[in-house]
Amino acid sequence: MAVSIDPIHQFELQPLVSLGHIGNQQLAFTQSALYMFAAVGIIALLTIVATSGRSVVPGRLQALAETLYEFIADTVHQATGADGKRFLPLVFSLFMFVLILNLLGMIPYAFAVTSHLIVTFGLALVVILTVVIYGVAKHGTHFLGVFVPSGVPKPLLLIMVPIEIVSFLSRPISLSVRLFANILAGHIALKIFAFFVVQLLVAGAWGVLSPLPLALTIALTALEFLVAALQAYVFATLTAVYLADALHPGH
Amino acid sequence: MSGDPSGKGSGPEKAPADGDLSARLKRLETQLEGKRPSAASDRPARTGTSGGAAPLGQAMRLSTEFIAGVIAGGILGYIVDHLFGTKPWGMIVLLMLGFVTGIYNVMRVSGFSGKKN
Numbered sequence: 090m091a092v093s094i095d096p097i098h099q100f101e102l103q104p105l106v107s108l109g110h111i112g113n114q115q116l117a118f119t120q121s122a123l124y125m126f127a128a129v130g131i132i133a134l135l136t137i138v139a140t141s142g143r144s145v146v147p148g149r150l151q152a153l154a155e156t157l158y159e160f161i162a163d164t165v166h167q168a169t170g171a172d173g174k175r176f177l178p179l180v181f182s183l184f185m186f187v188l189i190l191n192l193l194g195m196i197p198y199a200f201a202v203t204s205h206l207i208v209t210f211g212l213a214l215v216v217i218l219t220v221v222i223y224g225v226a227k228h229g230t231h232f233l234g235v236f237v238p239s240g241v242p243k244p245l246l247l248i249m250v251p252i253e254i255v256s257f258l259s260r261p262i263s264l265s266v267r268l269f270a271n272i273l274a275g276h277i278a279l280k281i282f283a284f285f286v287v288q289l290l291v292a293g294a295w296g297v298l299s300p301l302p303l304a305l306t307i308a309l310t311a312l313e314f315l316v317a318a319l320q321a322y323v324f325a326t327l328t329a330v331y332l333a334d335a336l337h338p339g340h
Numbered sequence: 341m342s343g344d345p346s347g348k349g350s351g352p353e354k355a356p357a358d359g360d361l362s363a364r365l366k367r368l369e370t371q372l373e374g375k376r377p378s379a380a381s382d383r384p385a386r387t388g389t390s391g392g393a394a395p396l397g398q399a400m401r402l403s404t405e406f407i408a409g410v411i412a413g414g415i416l417g418y419i420v421d422h423l424f425g426t427k428p429w430g431m432i433v434l435l436m437l438g439f440v441t442g443i444y445n446v447m448r449v450s451g452f453s454g455k456k457n
Binding site: 174260270271320 | 361362396397400401404405407408409411412413415416434437438440441442444445
């Protein structure tokens with residue numbers, strides 16, 4: 090009856106190799122880092138090895154890699170126009186990284202790296218810093234035109250410019266919180282509903298009801314796969330949209 | 341940053357210029373156009389809001405765009421209060437500004453304000 094559950098336990102970092110200390114903070118190679126290296130390995134395998142044949146009629150893996158590439162190339166082209174092509178490597182890398190990490194997290198007993206806010210915020214910072222640095226380098230002070238919406242009467246600018254500034258600052262927050270919250274909430278929900286099955290089974294006659302949460306868990310698993318792919322897509326699209334601002338700051 | 345990321349190109353491996361790359365792609369496109377029966381015509385049609393993952397992705401954005409505005413306002417308010425010692429006022433004003441920004445963000449994502457961003 091009294092089986093305890095800790096749905097947060099799956100997100101705990103486990104240091105694998107300790108690298109020393111800074112103050113009281115341990116520096117360690119955690120399982121999170123291991124999963125990131127694994128993701129990079131899988132991506133390299135998929136994009137480099139699978140396409141190394143360069144056959145005209147692609148095999149399965151090559152077709153997969155080409156589909157993903159074309160999908161992101163399309164997205165970037167739609168958001169940024171012709172001169173956004175230089176950002177395609179960045180957007181594609183971010184998309185693949187997030188996608189593979191999300192999908193790796195869906196494997197039972199695996200660790201979901203993107204459920205940590207600091208990881209997603211780091212990725213979002215890469216995007217925003219690219220926008221700011223590239224925008225300032227290319228347009229100089231003209232880049233500040235991002236904060237001045239066009240077609241707005243002069244007196245209204247007094248209100249609109251602060252709003253646009255806060256809006257710009259909210260971008261890395263929304264970019265990172267969305268990904269992190271979706272993955273975290275999804276994994277916790279899965280864990281809790283799956284645990285209901287166990288709890289009902291050990292509660293005697295109530296065990297008759299246990300197929301209900303089981304069905305829900307299966308449905309949630311499907312939903313989580315959708316969320317995993319969709320969040321990677323949303324991350325990539327928004328990256329492209331924000332980069333469009335760096336290319337054309339005047340709205 | 342400007343190399344051919346797909347690794348499919350058989351041209352020079354050392355980072356062709358952007359203009360060169362797009363010129364090659366355009367040439368390829370016109371060549372393909374002639375051989376393709378009708379698939380080319382539906383390409384530009386799916387730039388809008390219809391079909392695929394785009395609307396779902398947009399729906400996912402709405403809630404966090406709002407929350408992010410409020411959080412950004414709150415953080416800014418905290419920083420301003422900390423720097424200038426204007427204890428409650430920076431937080432009050434900027435939290436309200438963040439709230440307005442959140443609603444503005446949602447309006448922009450849902451297309452109310454006319455421009456898509």
